[in-house]
Amino acid sequence: ILNVEQSPQSLHVQEGDSTNFTCSFPSSNFYALHWYRWETAKSPEALFVMTLNGDEKKKGRISATLNTKEGYSYLYIKGSQPEDSATYLCAPYSGNTPLVFGKGTRLSVIA
Amino acid sequence: ETGVTQTPRHLVMGMTNKKSLKCEQHLGHNAMYWYKQSAKKPLELMFVYSLEERVENNSVPSRFSPECPNSSHLFLHLHTLQPEDSALYLCASSQDRQGAADTQYFGPGTRLTVL
Numbered sequence: 001i002l003n004v005e006q007s008p009q010s011l012h013v014q015e016g017d018s019t020n021f022t023c024s025f026p027s028s029n030f031y032a033l034h035w036y037r038w039e040t041a042k043s044p045e046a047l048f049v050m051t052l053n054g055d056e057k058k059k060g061r062i063s064a065t066l067n068t069k070e071g072y073s074y075l076y077i078k079g080s081q082p083e084d085s086a087t088y089l090c091a092p093y094s095g096n097t098p099l100v101f102g103k104g105t106r107l108s109v110i111a
Numbered sequence: 112e113t114g115v116t117q118t119p120r121h122l123v124m125g126m127t128n129k130k131s132l133k134c135e136q137h138l139g140h141n142a143m144y145w146y147k148q149s150a151k152k153p154l155e156l157m158f159v160y161s162l163e164e165r166v167e168n169n170s171v172p173s174r175f176s177p178e179c180p181n182s183s184h185l186f187l188h189l190h191t192l193q194p195e196d197s198a199l200y201l202c203a204s205s206q207d208r209q210g211a212a213d214t215q216y217f218g219p220g221t222r223l224t225v226l
Binding site for chain 1: 151159214220
């Protein structure tokens, strides 16, 4: 079973602040890393799927980077807005098991 | 709206009851999943179906019984549950179970309370 760590567990930022959090995973047998956003009372929503070392993906004010050699990914949010408040989940895929989700980082953006 | 619907959204049942959760996907996907989200725990995979065949059973107790009659529908039949089974049950689908880059699309979940 993959060991997936996300840090911090929770984060409170002011509106307009930029922030980032981390997903750590075993670097061996890596195939892909998924990021999801899960707002309260809604379904988890896919943000990115990343496969290549050094990959960087962007969606509006949210971006993510991937380091497969050392086994981590960063998610960045630039100029946080209240609507960014959600739990951000990462899930690595090793090729021989289904996705394994981390516990998530709970982000609260205060207006 | 993700294209994956779940019913009911909330369910309260006694330990001796039998109930079923239903999931339907309108995305033409080949794989469907059941996940369990307990308080302060990560999403836990329960079952995976690919082309209507169960391909993963993640050591789930037999009081949970999945059924996939076709590629668009997935059920989770519940019987003699325990209070610790109270959780949010999420259904998801993806184009292909084997695809590493396949995004999973989640339903809104069923909040289950076992008394």
